[in-house]
Amino acid sequence: MSQGAPPPLSIGLTVAIVALANETPLILARGAGAAPPALPFGPFNPLQHRTFEIGLRAFVAAQVGVSLGYAEQLYTFGDRGRHSRPGDPDPHVVSVGYLALTRPDEAHVLASGGFRPWYDFFPWEDWRDGRPALIDQVILPALRDPARRSHPQFAERVNRLFGHGPDLAQDEAALERYELLYEAGLVEEAARDQRDNALSDALRPALGRSMQFDHRRILATAIGRLRAKLKYRPVIFDLMPDNFTLTALQRTVEAIAGRRLHKQNFRRLVFGADIVEDTGLLETSTGGRPAALYRFARRDGEARATSGLRVGWH
Amino acid sequence: MSQGAPPPLSIGLTVAIVALANETPLILARGAGAAPPALPFGPFNPLQHRTFEIGLRAFVAAQVGVSLGYAEQLYTFGDRGRHSRPGDPDPHVVSVGYLALTRPDEAHVLASGGFRPWYDFFPWEDWRDGRPALIDQVILPALRDPARRSHPQFAERVNRLFGHGPDLAQDEAALERYELLYEAGLVEEAARDQRDNALSDALRPALGRSMQFDHRRILATAIGRLRAKLKYRPVIFDLMPDNFTLTALQRTVEAIAGRRLHKQNFRRLVFGADIVEDTGLLETSTGGRPAALYRFARRDGEARATSGLRVGWH
DNA sequence: TCAAAAGTGTTATCCTTACACCCATGT
DNA sequence: ACATGGGTGTAAGGATAACACTTTTGA
Numbered sequence: 013m014s015q016g017a018p019p020p021l022s023i024g025l026t027v028a029i030v031a032l033a034n035e036t037p038l039i040l041a042r043g044a045g046a047a048p049p050a051l052p053f054g055p056f057n058p059l060q061h062r063t064f065e066i067g068l069r070a071f072v073a074a075q076v077g078v079s080l081g082y083a084e085q086l087y088t089f090g091d092r093g094r095h096s097r098p099g100d101p102d103p104h105v106v107s108v109g110y111l112a113l114t115r116p117d118e119a120h121v122l123a124s125g126g127f128r129p130w131y132d133f134f135p136w137e138d139w140r141d142g143r144p145a146l147i148d149q150v151i152l153p154a155l156r157d158p159a160r161r162s163h164p165q166f167a168e169r170v171n172r173l174f175g176h177g178p179d180l181a182q183d184e185a186a187l188e189r190y191e192l193l194y195e196a197g198l199v200e201e202a203a204r205d206q207r208d209n210a211l212s213d214a215l216r217p218a219l220g221r222s223m224q225f226d227h228r229r230i231l232a233t234a235i236g237r238l239r240a241k242l243k244y245r246p247v248i249f250d251l252m253p254d255n256f257t258l259t260a261l262q263r264t265v266e267a268i269a270g271r272r273l274h275k276q277n278f279r280r281l282v283f284g285a286d287i288v289e290d291t292g293l294l295e296t297s298t299g300g301r302p303a304a305l306y307r308f309a310r311r312d313g314e315a316r317a318t319s320g321l322r323v324g325w326h
Numbered sequence: 327m328s329q330g331a332p333p334p335l336s337i338g339l340t341v342a343i344v345a346l347a348n349e350t351p352l353i354l355a356r357g358a359g360a361a362p363p364a365l366p367f368g369p370f371n372p373l374q375h376r377t378f379e380i381g382l383r384a385f386v387a388a389q390v391g392v393s394l395g396y397a398e399q400l401y402t403f404g405d406r407g408r409h410s411r412p413g414d415p416d417p418h419v420v421s422v423g424y425l426a427l428t429r430p431d432e433a434h435v436l437a438s439g440g441f442r443p444w445y446d447f448f449p450w451e452d453w454r455d456g457r458p459a460l461i462d463q464v465i466l467p468a469l470r471d472p473a474r475r476s477h478p479q480f481a482e483r484v485n486r487l488f489g490h491g492p493d494l495a496q497d498e499a500a501l502e503r504y505e506l507l508y509e510a511g512l513v514e515e516a517a518r519d520q521r522d523n524a525l526s527d528a529l530r531p532a533l534g535r536s537m538q539f540d541h542r543r544i545l546a547t548a549i550g551r552l553r554a555k556l557k558y559r560p561v562i563f564d565l566m567p568d569n570f571t572l573t574a575l576q577r578t579v580e581a582i583a584g585r586r587l588h589k590q591n592f593r594r595l596v597f598g599a600d601i602v603e604d605t606g607l608l609e610t611s612t613g614g615r616p617a618a619l620y621r622f623a624r625r626d627g628e629a630r631a632t633s634g635l636r637v638g639w640h
Numbered sequence: 641t642c643a644a645a646a647g648t649g650t651t652a653t654c655c656t657t658a659c660a661c662c663c664a665t666g667t
Numbered sequence: 668a669c670a671t672g673g674g675t676g677t678a679a680g681g682a683t684a685a686c687a688c689t690t691t692t693g694a
Contacts, residue, residue, distance in 0.1 A: 021335060021336065021337055021372065022335070023335055023337075023404070023420060056404070058335065058404070058418050058420075062405065063404065063405050064402070064404045085401060085402065087399060088378070088399065088402040088422050090337070090370070090372070090377065090378045090422070091376065091377050104372050106337060106372075108402050108404070257673085258673085258674090259672080259673075274656095274657070274658070275673090275674085276657095276658080276674085276675070276676090277656075277657065277658080279674080279675085280656095296665075296666090298671090298672065298673080299665085299666075299670090299671055299672060300664080300665065300666080300670080300671035300672030300673060301663060301664040301665050301666095301671080301672060301673045301674080302664070302665065302672095302673080303672080303673055303674090304673085304674090571646085572646085572647090573645080573646075588683095588684070588685070589646090589647085590647085590648070590649090590684095590685085591683070591684065591685080593647080593648090594683095610692075610693090612644090612645065612646085613643090613644055613645060613692085613693075614643080614644035614645025614646065614691075614692060614693080615644080615645055615646045615647080615690065615691035615692050615693095616645090616646080616691070616692060617645080617646055617647090618646085618647090
């Protein structure tokens with residue numbers, strides 16, 4: 013069923029490495045000077061590494077100096093033109109995107125720079141202090157401009173993804189929100205990729221920091237995937253230290269999900285999922301009543317499923 | 327951050343094309359004689375096609391003669407050795423897997439052969455007639471054999487994925503179930519790939535038909551993804567004719583999900599989701615009382631979200 | 641008149657939401 | 668004493684699960 017040899021291509025790995033500090037999700041992205049930052053990427057060499065993931069861990073350890081915990085493939089980006097710049101020829105690089113998590117133990121790395129708050133790139137995704145003013149003041153007026161309603165269903169998507177209500181309805185839809193803004197020409201990358209250029213050059217700088225190539229799209233994919241994964245796999249613990257208070261756990265979930273959760277409901281959820289165990293230790297440095305320290309209940313043996321935290325509205 | 331040019335590779339597209347006939351999910355897979363069948367695959371040529379999906383539709387139309395409806399990228403498989411056969415050199419083919427759906431209008435294609443029931447490859451995934459006997463008679467005894475408990479958490483995975491209860495708990499976990507069987511050496515592909523060979527050569531033929539390369543893994547990914555997607559996107563209608571009865575819709579969901587649903591609850595779900603509209607027509611050929619014919623409510627305009635069918639237990 | 645399939649009303653139960661309140665520590 | 672954050676009891680509301688029943692056709 014195959015016919016004719018395909019032309020040779022090169023395959024790269026691009027990775028969104030997430031860490032957490034100060035209740036802020038951080039992403040490793042480097043950029044020289046004023047140029048837009050880029051995610052770490054490296055070539056994949058099948059002669060050296062048997063699988064993508066092995067290759068990924070090797071190049072990240074070697075070039076970035078971070079050891080990865082959880083890692084998961086996101087998507088493979090193969091659009092022609094994704095690495096082209098005006099003038100340059102297109103190198104036909106296909107890129108396999110990965111999400112990876114790293115522990116806050118790596119404080120030296122955090123200090124060394126390169127980690128930036130991911131909400132710098134997606135200011136409309138952080139609803140922890142309520143619905144971002146940006147949405148009502150900039151995004152919705154622009155998206156509701158009739159001139160942009162190119163596709164049918166555009167208005168439906170706008171309402172579903174940015175619609176009213178003080179709470180973030182669909183935290184997982186980060187990629188869809190970014191793509192909507194891209195299609196509407198509201199993010200820098202859309203102008204750079206020569207999409208409709210006329211409208212709203214003035215608005216774009218407000219809509220988050222841009223990145224090289226399609227890296228912001230990869231990051232949006234990573235955010236959405238991580239937010240979804242939290243709900244059915246205990247990946248959150250790959251961002252936590254060994255011992256933690258329940259409030260710290262809640263703040264971490266909130267930071268990733270971009271929204272506030274209800275205290276008792278969260279606790280009931282955690283205990284109901286049987287996912288942590290009491291260490292007997294107390295943390296006194298939080299101010300107020302000392303908090304109990306818990307650890308992740310790994311349950312290697314026969315015990316119940318290690319599901320995630322099916323967080324609801326609040 | 328990149329260093330040294332990666333070696334040239336070739337990229338292929340492999341696609342699981344799903345159709346539905348007679349309340350049976352079908353997958354396009356061809357095999358000569360007694361050889362294990364293979365999914366359609368073709369080279370990706372970035373000079374001809376701007377994106378993977380365009381390339382996919384082109385090669386499927388040209389070589390297979392099916393026009394695809396919905397299509398979605400699944401995963402990129404890059405393990406060394408996945409295309410190697412004993413003796414042959416390894417051609418280093420990286421393969422991007424896709425899921426695609428096609429309408430039953432394509433009756434000529436169904437008749438032309440090549441479509442096989444997907445449960446031929448995954449007999450343990452069809453719980454519509456209750457818990458498959460295969461699980462308790464063959465799979466669980468083998469998996470609970472202490473000799474196989476290589477990894478920690480093995481027993482926990484066995485319980486979670488094949489555990490007791492008359493109902494299929496996690497229909498979406500098709501890939502995890504396949505991988506568990508693979509790791510335990512219970513499927514043909516495990517023996518072929520030279521994993522632990524000693525045990526249970528006699529059991530394997532009972533555990534579903536095998537496929538070429540890693541195509542059964544790709545198919546397991548496709549099944550799990552489609553089952554998950556049903557619940558939050560209305561993709562089911564890409565497998566339905568324009569007009570259909572509610573029972574036909576329910577049977578289709580059941581066929582994909584591999585489990586039975588409760589009639590009234592299903593109907594309430596459908597009407598509650600506001601996802602179909604009455605055509606006013608009746609279908610009399612079903613025997614018994616004539617059934618109302620519905621169509622998918624496309625709602626291009628302002629209306630509500632087009633979500634999926636959040637089916638519960640029954 | 642009966643079989644077969646479509647279609648419905650209603651209740652018991654559990655989960656989610658969110659109110660309000662109490663507890664233990666440092667200053 | 669009081670501010671601060673940790674920790675809990677409990678009731679209202681809504682979604683889900685499942686019971687059993689009625690309706691409309693063809694044979």
